[in-house]
Amino acid sequence: MIRFFDIFFSVIGLLICFPLFIIIAIAISIDSGGGVFYSQLRVGRNNKDFRLLKFRSMRTNSDKKIGLTIGSRDSRITKTGYYLRRMKLDELPQLVNVLKGEMSLVGPRPEVRKYVDMYTPEQRKVLIVKPGITDYASLEYINENEILGKSSHPEKQYIEEIMPAKIQLNMRFINDPSLANYFRVLALTLKKLV
Numbered sequence: 001m002i003r004f005f006d007i008f009f010s011v012i013g014l015l016i017c018f019p020l021f022i023i024i025a026i027a028i029s030i031d032s033g034g035g036v037f038y039s040q041l042r043v044g045r046n047n048k049d050f051r052l053l054k055f056r057s058m059r060t061n062s063d064k065k066i067g068l069t070i071g072s073r074d075s076r077i078t079k080t081g082y083y084l085r086r087m088k089l090d091e092l093p094q095l096v097n098v099l100k101g102e103m104s105l106v107g108p109r110p111e112v113r114k115y116v117d118m119y120t121p122e123q124r125k126v127l128i129v130k131p132g133i134t135d136y137a138s139l140e141y142i143n144e145n146e147i148l149g150k151s152s153h154p155e156k157q158y159i160e161e162i163m164p165a166k167i168q169l170n171m172r173f174i175n176d177p178s179l180a181n182y183f184r185v186l187a188l189t190l191k192k193l194v
Helices: 002-032 079-086 094-099 123-128 136-140 144-149 154-174 179-193
Strands: 037-043 049-055 104-106 132-134
Touching: 002 049, 002 079, 002 094, 002 104, 002 179, 049 094, 094 132, 104 179, 123 154, 132 136, 132 179, 136 154, 136 179, 144 154, 154 179
Parallel strands: 104 132
Antiparallel strands: 037 049
16 A cells, blocks of 8 residues: 555656656756766665666765765755755655655665665665655654764764664664655655745
C-alpha cells in the first residue's frame, strides 16, 4: 500500500513542481554553468547501490575534494545552491528515485558506501527497507550541515555522534513501517518545512 502512495504522491509532486524545476534549472545555469542535476552513488535497500538525484548546489566536481558538506561556510556551495539547500529544494529530483522504486517518500536517508561500510551489524538493519526522502532522523537533523559547519572535526563528529544517532531514529520507522507511521512522518515533514 505504501508503494501506491509513493507513486501517487511522486507523480503529483513532479507535475506540480515542473514549473519550479524549470526556474531552478535556469537559476543554476545562470549562477554557475554546468549541469543542472547532480547524481551520487548511494546505498539502498538490501545493500544495493543506486544513483540519487539532486539539483546541483555545488560547483562542478567539488564533491571530489571533500565528502561532507559543512554548512554555510562551505565555499563549494554556489549562491543558488545555498538557497536550494536552505529550503530543501535541491532534494526535489528524488521524486524520480521514488517513482523508479529506488526510494520511498519515507525511510532512512540513503548513505554513501564509505559510511555504510562502517556500520555495525545492528546498524545494517537500516538496509532492510527502502531509503527515503524524509524520516524521523531527517527531521531531527534538518540543520545537520550547520552543525557540522561549527565543528572543528566535522567528519569525526558525523561518524561518532550524528550517524549513530540518526540510525537510532531510523529504527522508529523500520520497527513500525505502517501506513499510519508513513503519514505521520509526511505530516511532520510538511509542518517542519512550512
